[in-house]
Amino acid sequence: xxxxxxxxxxxxxxxxxxxxxxxxxxxxxxxxxxxxxxxxxxxxxxxxxxxxxxxxxxxxxxxxxxxxxxxxxxxxxxxxxxxxxxxxxxxxxxxxxxxxxxxxxxxxxxxxxxxxxxxxxxxxxxxxxxxxxxxxxxxxxxxxxxxxxxxxxxxxxxxxxxxxxxxxxxxxxxxxxxxxxxxxxxxxxxxxxxxxxxxxxxxxxxxxxxxxxxxxxxxxxxxxxxxxxxxxxxxx
Amino acid sequence: xxxxxxxxxxxxxxxxxxxxxxxxxxxxxxxxxxxxxxxxxxxxxxxxxxxxxxxxxxxxxxxxxxxxxxxxxxxxxxxxxxxxxxxxxxxxxxxxxxxxxxxxxxxxxxxxxxxxxxxxxxxxxxxxxxxxxxxxxxxxxxxxxxxxxxxxxxxxxxxxxxxxxxxxxxxxxxxxxxxxxxxxxxxxxxxxxxxxxxxxxxxxxxxxxxxxxxxxxxxxxxxxxxxxxxxxxxxxxxxxxxxxxxxxxx
Ligand SMILES: Nc1ncnc2c1ncn2[C@@H]1O[C@H](COP(=O)(O)OP(=O)(O)O)[C@@H](O)[C@H]1O
Ligand SMILES: [Mg+2]
Numbered sequence: 481x482x483x484x485x486x487x488x489x490x491x492x493x494x495x496x497x498x499x500x501x502x503x504x505x506x507x508x509x510x511x512x513x514x515x516x517x518x519x520x521x522x523x524x525x526x527x528x529x530x531x532x533x534x535x536x537x538x539x540x541x542x543x544x545x546x547x548x549x550x551x552x553x554x555x556x557x558x559x560x561x562x563x564x565x566x567x568x569x570x571x572x573x574x575x576x577x578x579x580x581x582x583x584x585x586x587x588x589x590x591x592x593x594x595x596x597x598x599x600x601x602x603x604x605x606x607x608x609x610x611x612x613x614x615x616x617x618x619x620x621x622x623x624x625x626x627x628x629x630x631x632x633x634x635x636x637x638x639x640x641x642x643x644x645x646x647x648x649x650x651x652x653x654x655x656x657x658x659x660x661x662x663x664x665x666x667x668x669x670x671x672x673x674x675x676x677x678x679x680x681x682x683x684x685x686x687x688x689x690x691x692x693x694x695x696x697x698x699x700x701x702x703x704x705x706x707x708x709x710x711x712x713x714x715x716x
Numbered sequence: 717x718x719x720x721x722x723x724x725x726x727x728x729x730x731x732x733x734x735x736x737x738x739x740x741x742x743x744x745x746x747x748x749x750x751x752x753x754x755x756x757x758x759x760x761x762x763x764x765x766x767x768x769x770x771x772x773x774x775x776x777x778x779x780x781x782x783x784x785x786x787x788x789x790x791x792x793x794x795x796x797x798x799x800x801x802x803x804x805x806x807x808x809x810x811x812x813x814x815x816x817x818x819x820x821x822x823x824x825x826x827x828x829x830x831x832x833x834x835x836x837x838x839x840x841x842x843x844x845x846x847x848x849x850x851x852x853x854x855x856x857x858x859x860x861x862x863x864x865x866x867x868x869x870x871x872x873x874x875x876x877x878x879x880x881x882x883x884x885x886x887x888x889x890x891x892x893x894x895x896x897x898x899x900x901x902x903x904x905x906x907x908x909x910x911x912x913x914x915x916x917x918x919x920x921x922x923x924x925x926x927x928x929x930x931x932x933x934x935x936x937x938x939x940x941x942x943x944x945x946x947x948x949x950x951x952x953x954x955x956x957x958x959x960x961x962x963x964x965x966x
Binding site: 608610611613614615616617618619620621624628629632633636709710 | 766811869
């Protein structure tokens with residue numbers, strides 16, 4: 481077997497323009513997932529009636545099914561639902577107008593939300609109860625205590641796990657090719673389809689993913705160091 | 717003035733406070749003594765509403781609260797009347813010493829940053845930590861952390877400061893510095909309720925001593941009355957246990 485090293489380089493250059501697509505999908509799903517995850521975690525921790533149970537069901541269902549399945553369910557289910565609603569209420573909206581990448585955004589946000597809810601929940605539970613009591617004793621309300629005392633500490637213990645979620649979503653975003661979104665992986669396939677040098681093209685794609693992952697890890701280390709300043713010299 | 721009337725508290729089926737009545741005059745230092753499990757911590761936590769009493773009334777300054785009809789607003793208002801110094805310090809771990817003291821001034825009292833900083837630095841100076849303003853709790857000794865905790869409570873200028881065994885988590889050699897600070901602020905006329913096992917401190921600083929056992933107040937009175945001439949057998953037993961007679965001779 482012969483490897484065409486120059487074609488790896490050529491493919492590398494041709495795949496580069498697809499990086500923003502991958503990054504946008506990752507960023508949108510992680511940010512939306514963080515908000516969904518935070519709400520789900522709070523609903524469960526505070527045992528909010530109905531919402532708490534709904535959040536638990538959501539988390540177990542999503543974590544118990546593959547990410548690709550979520551994408552397919554959204555891709556095939558959402559248009560049917562939206563068109564039915566649109567017809568019912570006369571919105572004049574056609575599901576065909578939803579861009580392909582929209583399905584990836586929605587479905588991956590739902591996936592990320594479930595995983596991040598677990599990360600955020602364990603981060604919140606890791607904060608000593610005495611911190612909340614101290615906040616109450618100086619006269620703070622619950623929202624003030626959460627915002628100023630609990631969230632910052634929960635966030636700083638959750639950084640490594642959140643970083644893993646981001647990396648998971650980066651790699652998972654390759655599934656977007658099943659709904660015809662041209663991300664890094666899909667681009668590699670397209671690049672190779674003219675000369676059948678798939679192996680070289682995928683090596684180029686792998687190198688790019690690896691580089692992005694290392695970048696996220698470095699960024700995490702920097703953030704962790706800054707956020708954990710207060711722990712230096714401490715026991716934890 | 718602080719008045720507690722008929723405070724009851726149960727955890728599940730276990731009755732921990734069985735109708736506590738207590739009055740603390742302005743500027744008074746009340747020390748609560750009692751064996752472990754007698755409900756001292758629970759009583760302080762009820763005053764600060766970290767535990768919800770099952771029944772009773774709490775009056776602090778001009779604020780009166782009936783525990784049966786306490787909503788979020790009432791609880792929030794009551795909490796601002798008192799401040800707590802915790803056995804485990806409970807300093808905000810992600811904030812420096814001065815930020816710990818500033819926090820309540822900024823968020824609750826809505827002072828400007830400059831004003832909050834000035835007052836916090838002053839208070840830390842007062843508890844002997846003027847040179848450690850920017851240290852995080854993890855960089856401070858237990859005694860230093862507890863002194864920050866005291867400054868944090870003082871900053872709020874509450875009607876009463878509640879101390880829950882403020883020195884019992886400390887290494888013996890650090891107990892003195894914390895008691896000294898408490899003694900000093902007591903001399904300034906700050907009203908406080910102190911749970912402690914330090915009998916010497918109680919004798920010197922308290923105006924009034926309360927002995928609790930089994931969720932009730934067994935006996936109360938001046939330090940001389942309760943410590944030197946206890947009326948109740950349970951008080952005598954307890955005092956004997958925590959101040960053992962030297963039973964050896966040289
Ligand atoms: N959160 C709680 N849940 C259940 N039982 C508790 C709780 N807090 C305290 N207790 C019980 O209440 C009793 C009194 O406790 P506490 O007020 O801490 O006593 P003290 O401070 O005098 O040692 C103990 O028997 C303790 O086990
Ligand atoms: Mg106690």
